[in-house]
Amino acid sequence: MNARDAILELDNLTLGYDRHPAVHHLRCRIAPGALVAIVGPNGAGKSTLFKALTGELPPLQGHFRVHAGKRGIAYLPQQSELDRSFPVSVFDMVSMGLWREIGAFRGLSRSQAERVRAALAAVGLSGFEARQIGTLSGGQLQRARFARMMLQDANLLLLDEPFNAIDARTIEDLIALILLWHAEGRTILAVLHDLTLVRRHFPECLLLARECLGFGPTDEILTPERLATARRLAGEFDATAPVCHRPEAEAA
């Protein structure tokens, strides 16, 4: 595989806070069009990895390369980061997915407004256009966020726990959307906790517990032994840990 064959390359990537690593010497290559579940216990560094990929957190060591092309990355953070008391309508919120086309100043053309309505219909929110986002339920808001992501039309999609506190029917609808995006050739990385869901829909899996415990076909990665190791590793934290001197060559 040469560099052109990967949409995302992580090269000895170490991320963390206050010198304590949250992601430790991670190496992997994600092929274009891959559908990857990122699995691991709380504190395993999953969200931290996404923060680094979107440029919010500079790496402590190593680097990563994104070859997502002109259409770039779309990132769906965990729900809590959105202020639902702000007075804005569902239509206005979702239409911001067209930011790359309309920027800060341009209005929506008729065809763009049509695309916003189509995206709302695709997530099952037709008729909600004029509602305030504060009146939506958790599941409806997540549908709206998926609609916005759909309009972003990105090549690489990062979803951070998209199904937290979401009911079964909504998950089913949203998974169908993810599979559709996968069929369109987009690359998708999703942080998930529901292993049944991962086994059923995600061909590839990255098991993370600060260290990478495996990346490959889901069946081979999600073994009981590896999951037990992940649980054990994630709990460990040593405030007086010595400086890590792992040579780069061994880190793979």
Added chain:
Amino acid sequence: MIAETLFGPFAEFEFMRRALAGCLALALGATPVGVFLLLRRMSLMGDAMAHAILPGAALGYLAFGLSLGAMTVGGIIAGIVVALAAGLVARSSILKEDASLAAFYLLSIATGVMIVSLRGRNLDLLHVLFGSVLALDDPSLLLISAITTATLVALALLYRPLVLECFDAAFLRGVSAASPIAHYGFLVLVVLNLVAGFHALGTLMAVGIMILPSAAARLWVKRLPAMLGLAVLIAFASGIGGLLASFHADVPAGPAIILAAGIVYLLSLFLAPGGMLGARLNRRPHLES
């Protein structure tokens, strides 16, 4: 008779007309900024920054007396320094932003009063603390109007990034580099408008014309453009009402204006759809789905 009460003072006295123009300018500029302060949950931050302006303006006063330019420049510098410093303290110490703002604002107001009293008379201190909306001269009016004009242009340019920054900053950071521009641009607008309000209403009440009309408007309407419009109307109406009350009842104008806005706010708090009684009074039958 009624017309005489309402229009007479403005028709007769130039200082009332100047005060009216000042109030209109403040309502158009400072109040929309206040709407965003309120929606960003930064109302108290606005208050703290208003007080932070005092030592800067006081230093200008110490050096040059009651000079418009010196007090304005001093106020703007002090406001921006405190806004940035409070953010820095919150990020790099264990204190939260509200604690660091409260600390800055207490220090600022104590320092400011000390500096003014070093040189001045009590009259000057009153002027600085409570403003002089009835004594706006040409340069002051021009300054307030210039700040209002700049604010309206800047808000028009920043509107979309600012709205996104308010309710989904993570998304804005993902799609655009405009997030820091929206954030810091907005802080600069807050400081500028506080300085404008400072000349008319004084450092203690400048933030009143920003927050009270915004809070009242929030209780009545659900959409942001409507909220901006209604807040401006309430602010201007409070300006007129306060000036008239001040003229007829011979009370200080600045507090009268803020009290008028406060009365609108209190009434809204009870009667508006988003208020305490409003939700109970307005009981239309619910829909099927």
